[in-house]
Amino acid sequence: MSVDAVGHIDLIVDGGPENNNRFVTDFLDSTDIRKLVARVDVRYSNSMIEAVNKIIKYDYIFRKPIPDPEHAVPAAAEAIGDYNERPHYALKGLCPNQSHSGLSFDKEAYRTALIDSRERRLSENRASCNPCMPFALESEENLA
Secondary structure, eight states: OOOOTTOOEEEOOOOOOTTTTTHHHHHHHHHSSSEEEETTSSSSOHHHHHHHHHHHHHTGGGGSSOSSHHHHHHHHHHHHHHHSSOOGGTTOOOHHHHTTTTTTOOOOHHHHHHHHHHHHHHHHHHHHSSSOOOOOOOOOHHHH
């Protein structure tokens, strides 16, 4: 979905039957959402959102039992919320919410954060691990 400058909501779908049926039409008729078919009503494809849908389905929804439609809405909301708060490679390490809010990738801040993270991890590992004891071989007499 996209929201234009005036606040209109566009739902961009492909030509599949899951998007073009009377249930979807009836639902959209009861809202202010406008359905646009990719490569018909708009020039571009909806492949980017299809990639997101695949991640949501396989990384979140299919991993937990959803016994009925009543449980589907909270499961989807949890998945979408988590997805939007995780850094994404395609967004150069930004979360979708950060990217949507206009934050741009800062290479120097990212490099500094990586260095700081490494130092913190090493420090925590050193503090929580007893120094390794030197490996002492038994005398050859005991091995015989």
